[in-house]
Amino acid sequence: MVDSTRRQQLIIDTLVEAHEALMEADPHAFRARFRKMAADPYAFYRGSAALFYADMADLDDRWADERTSRVWIHGDLHAANFGTYMSNEGRLTFDVNDFDEAYVGHFSWDLRRFAASLALLCWQKALPTRTVHDLARVYLRAYLDRVRDYVNDEDADFAFGLSNTDGAVRAVLQEARASKRTVLLDSLTRIEDYERHFREDGSIRTLGEAEYRKVDAAFEQYLSTIPDSERSRRRVFYRVKGIVGKKGFGIGSAGLPAYNVLIEGFDEAQENDIILTMKQSNVAAPSRIVSDERVRSYFLDDGHRAVISQRSLQTHTDPFLGYTTIDGVSFVVAELSPYKRDLDWEDLTEPSQMEPVLASLGQATAKIHCSSDEDSDHDLVPFRIETAIIELLEGREEGFIEDIIDFATAYAAEVRRDHSLFVDAFREGKITAVPAT
Numbered sequence: 001m002v003d004s005t006r007r008q009q010l011i012i013d014t015l016v017e018a019h020e021a022l023m024e025a026d027p028h029a030f031r032a033r034f035r036k037m038a039a040d041p042y043a044f045y046r047g048s049a050a051l052f053y054a055d056m057a058d059l060d061d062r063w064a065d066e067r068t069s070r071v072w073i074h075g076d077l078h079a080a081n082f083g084t085y086m087s088n089e090g091r092l093t094f095d096v097n098d099f100d101e102a103y104v105g106h107f108s109w110d111l112r113r114f115a116a117s118l119a120l121l122c123w124q125k126a127l128p129t130r131t132v133h134d135l136a137r138v139y140l141r142a143y144l145d146r147v148r149d150y151v152n153d154e155d156a157d158f159a160f161g162l163s164n165t166d167g168a169v170r171a172v173l174q175e176a177r178a179s180k181r182t183v184l185l186d187s188l189t190r191i192e193d194y195e196r197h198f199r200e201d202g203s204i205r206t207l208g209e210a211e212y213r214k215v216d217a218a219f220e221q222y223l224s225t226i227p228d229s230e231r232s233r234r235r236v237f238y239r240v241k242g243i244v245g246k247k248g249f250g251i252g253s254a255g256l257p258a259y260n261v262l263i264e265g266f267d268e269a270q271e272n273d274i275i276l277t278m279k280q281s282n283v284a285a286p287s288r289i290v291s292d293e294r295v296r297s298y299f300l301d302d303g304h305r306a307v308i309s310q311r312s313l314q315t316h317t318d319p320f321l322g323y324t325t326i327d328g329v330s331f332v333v334a335e336l337s338p339y340k341r342d343l344d345w346e347d348l349t350e351p352s353q354m355e356p357v358l359a360s361l362g363q364a365t366a367k368i369h370c371s372s373d374e375d376s377d378h379d380l381v382p383f384r385i386e387t388a389i390i391e392l393l394e395g396r397e398e399g400f401i402e403d404i405i406d407f408a409t410a411y412a413a414e415v416r417r418d419h420s421l422f423v424d425a426f427r428e429g430k431i432t433a434v435p436a437t
Contacts, residue, residue, distance in 0.1 A: 008421040008430075011051060016433050018050035018285070022256065023433040030434045034426050041412075041419040042120045049076045049101055049113075049285035051418070055411075056109055057289040063400060064106040067388035070295075071369060072312045072381055075101030075286045077110040078117035082361055083342040084176040087159075087316035092177055092339060094160040094169050094360070095314060096368050100332075102309030103286040104295045104380050107369055107389060108404070111140065114365065115408035118358070120415060121345060131351050133405050138355050140401045142362030144393070150370040150386035158367055159315055160360060168348060169360050176341040182271045184338040189242075189262065189273070196273050198244045198262060205245030207259075215243050215259050215278070218324040222278075222333045225307065225322035239264040241273065256280045257329075260336065275336040276320055280329060281306050298380055303330030312381075313368040 016023065023030050037047040045052075061069075074081070074096055083097045115136045122132040146158070162173050189196045198204055207215065219240060242262040258279040265272035281302035290296070299305035303323030311317055320335040348354050370386040393400050429436050 004417075004421060007418065008425050010054070011048075011418055011422050012425055012431050014051045014054045015048065016431065018283070018288070020433060027434050031436070034431070034434055038419075038423045038426060040124065041416045042117065042124060044419040044422055045117060045120055045415050046076075046078060046080065048418075048422075050288065052113060052116075053109075053285045053289050055414075056106075056112075056286075061106055061108055063108040063392065063403070065388075065392055067383055067385075068108070068392050069106045070104055070292070070381060071107040071385050071388075072309060073103060073105045073107060073110045073286065074099065074313060074365075074368060075103050075105070075110075075284055077114040077365065079114065079121050079345060079361075080117075080342065082364065084173055084340060085314075085318060086337055086339040088319035089316050091159070091161055091316070092173050093316070094165060094173055094343075095364055097340070097342070099306055099310040099313060100282055101284045101286065102306060102313060103284040103290065104292075104309075105286045105290050107385070109286065110365060110369070111143065111404050112407050112411070114361075115139065115404050116411040116415065119408045119412035123412060123416070125349055127351065129409065132409070135351060135354055135358055136405045136408055137401060139358040139362040139365075140404055142359040143366045144397060144401075146363040146366035147370055147386045147389050150366070151384075151390050157315070158363070158371065160364060165360070166356075168343065168353070168357050172341050172343055176339045179338040179341075181274075181338050184336070185271070185273055185275070188260070188275060191270060194270075196241060196262065196270055198242050198260065203246065204260065207243060207245055211245075212243055214326060215261075216240060218278070218326045218331065219243075219261055219333075222322045222324035222331075225324065226320065237264060237266065246277070256282065259331075261333075274320070276333055277336050278324070278331050278333050281323070281332050284309075295380060301325065301330035303332050306332050315367065315371055 019030065033047060037044045076098065077096065081096060081098045082094070084092055084094050085097065087093045118136055118139065119132050122135065127135075149158070160169060160173075162170070162177070165173060185196065188199055188201075190199050191197075200206070223238060240261060240263055244260050246258045246260045256279055258277060261276045261278055263274050263276060265274045283302055284305060287296070287305075299308065301323075303325065307321055307323045310321060318334050318337070320333065322333045324331050324333060343357070348357060366386075369389070370384075425431055426434070426436055
């Protein structure tokens with residue numbers, strides 16, 4: 001075991017190196033982020049992807065060969081990164097979400113990161129180790145079975161929706177289906193003189209004229225990055241009706257500058273207005289340890305990287321997804337969708353409840369690794385991923401499953417120790433870039 005003092009310093013150094021510029025720009029936002037990370041080991045794990053990849057750099061991964069080390073990966077796959085979205089075909093879909101860390105790397109990194117998150121989640125639910133292993137095996141076996149399905153059916157267009165789900169997964173889809181665009185719009189905007197405007201509710205920042213013009217110009221630049229099939233609809237569609245500043249979203253986005261853009265929707269009816277988020281992109285955590293220059297030089301910036309990666313990983317993705325720059329800084333643009341709901345684990349307390357959900361998540365993970373649609377870029381991965389994985393694991397699947405489970409068990413224990421070291425370092429003011437009070 002690494003000496004606790006050295007490990008604590010590694011945690012500090014890794015977090016500061018990954019986020020130093022943002023810490024300097026908004027240390028108080030990172031204090032809020034660190035408070036959330038301090039809540040429990042799972043929250044710490046969600047906010048410390050950079051530390052996970054620092055550890056992966058030292059791992060001898062026997063499941064990574066010339067092809068399986070060069071796969072589109074999610075980059076931050078954990079149990080909370082699954083939920084619903086409305087596809088560009090108008091279908092409510094349950095899938096992996098949040099592609100901020102997406103990159104090209106070892107396919108096993110996604111599985112290791114997810115399995116460790118599952119072990120942490122189960123620890124918080126006081127489930128015994130044997131049960132945790134059994135649940136992880138359900139996820140991994142479902143993953144491999146779905147990968148094999150892609151080998152046997154190259155044109156498979158598998159997706160989870162209302163027609164092929166039940167239990168907790170169907171429940172979150174039904175919850176999303178019951179949502180109304182007008183409810184979201186009314187919560188964030190008001191109508192005055194027959195026009196919709198953002199509400200000044202304390203969560204937004206009114207822009208000065210110069211900044212407004214700059215963001216508006218970035219929005220025009222963004223329009224050239226969305227698919228032609230979507231951009232061709234522009235007449236009243238995409239007309240900007242308002243722009244406001246907004247702080248980052250979630251544990252992983254603290255300190256990232258962001259804007260909300262209100263646009264004319266599918267027609268001039270007020271209930272069809274759409275709100276887009278324009279969020280500064282971050283450096284993908286896996287990119288810190290991937291040395292392949294073909295990958296590193298492929299992307300224009302991290303906004304381009306996040307969008308190209310999501311289009312490659314997610315079937316029929318958000319039709320508003322695109323990227324832009326402001327003062328040379330990259331941003332990702334996407335819809336603030338009323339139909340986005342995250343899978344909630346709070347009421348999933350018994351293994352019998354968790355097993356069917358984990359089987360679905362395993363299949364969803366296989367889908368992002370093995371499938372893509374017409375918007376995807378294939379230049380970086382010019383081979384069939386499913387074939388590469390199955391050929392690598394031929395005759396070794398059980399060994400692979402046991403290796404991932406053993407890793408997850410050991411790494412979850414390490415994360416629990418790391419969480420304690422992080423909390424102590426933060427409380428004692430050792431992370432000098434972020435004030436503890």
